[in-house]
Amino acid sequence: MIPYGRQSIDEEDIASVLKVLRSDLITQGPIPDLFEKEVSNLVNSNFAVVTNSATSSLLVSCLSLGLEKGDYLWTSPNSFVASANCALHCGAQIDFVDIDLDTGNISLEKLKEKLETAKKENKLPKIIIPVHFAGQPTDQEEIWKLSKEYDFKIIEDASHSLGAKHKGEKVGSCKWSDVTVFSFHPVKIITSCEGGMSTTNDKDIRDKMQLYRTHGITKDSSKFVNGTDPWHYEQHVLGHNFRLSDLHAALGLSQLIKLPKFVSKRNNIASRYNSELIRDNIQLPTIKKENYSSFHLYVIQMVHDDYKSERERIFKFLRKIKIGVNVHYIPIHLHPYYRKLGFKEGDFPNAEKFSNRSISLPIFYDLTDHEQEFVIKNICKSYDQ
């Protein structure tokens, strides 16, 4: 099977992990801090806090921004469930903003309309999580302006977009957000097996994220309330054990060196699909001129009148010949758990349409020219049948 995405691990990555395995500290050692510093330097943020997954990073980011019962959080329905679950874990209410059919990102127009209505109803969100679908940044500068007008915080879900740029700014710099979250799951741009990181420019948010990541415990004596003993530590909030081990961080650190070549190869693969898949019934990904995508995913959309059955036919054909295509995503609001909260079909029509007509094609660093040729040839063949 040629998967839609997979990790690329070399001997240097393996040697980095083995080095840690042979050292004294395999967790709570120095490597996670180093990984944070390197990511922070790379994306031009002041701070970074690493965790064991982007799911954990989203949650500690929400907790650190004070999300709680009675608050609203909005995100994109065209995402993995973690982008929304973080709100529910905090006891907040979740809602979604429909997407732009060309980019798969939340629609600025829909967001403006929804904010205007929410203002009248006194239901403005405390946090909005724009998701950089497939590696393409959202309209961050515009969303940032809206956050000042309507008073909400922004967590960019950049799980797909390490290495991407918006208006020349690196994703993660937090120029137009409070926090940015990355994922290091194996299908993502770089991997630490499991792993996530939040970047921010605000020291207070950084301190809180560190606290929530490690049980809510502080060892900073300047913050102690009731002790001064040299062995003293205190729990100040209800946190989690979301730490990343040194083994995982060593892999992430080693992978980070290869980020430029990983992203450039993904862009080359995308360019080839762009030039060789031009057909009437396929809509290729639209990348806005102000964006540089990291192409975590390459998603084509069937624009045939009967796109549902066309997608099913082509999907089945490609899977049968061992091309591991996939669908990103089943809209979050249509999962049974979310339907029980009151969401239903028709609530976010663009996200539903996007989901019903899209197929994610293989795109990853080790995809060979020959494999890509096989994918292209068979997509064309499936159309000619």
Ligand SMILES: Cc1ncc(COP(=O)(O)O)c(C=O)c1O
């Ligand atoms: C957009 C998005 N957000 C969050 C996550 C969660 O990432 P992780 O697997 O690192 O927890 C994913 C993972 O697929 C994702 O695609």
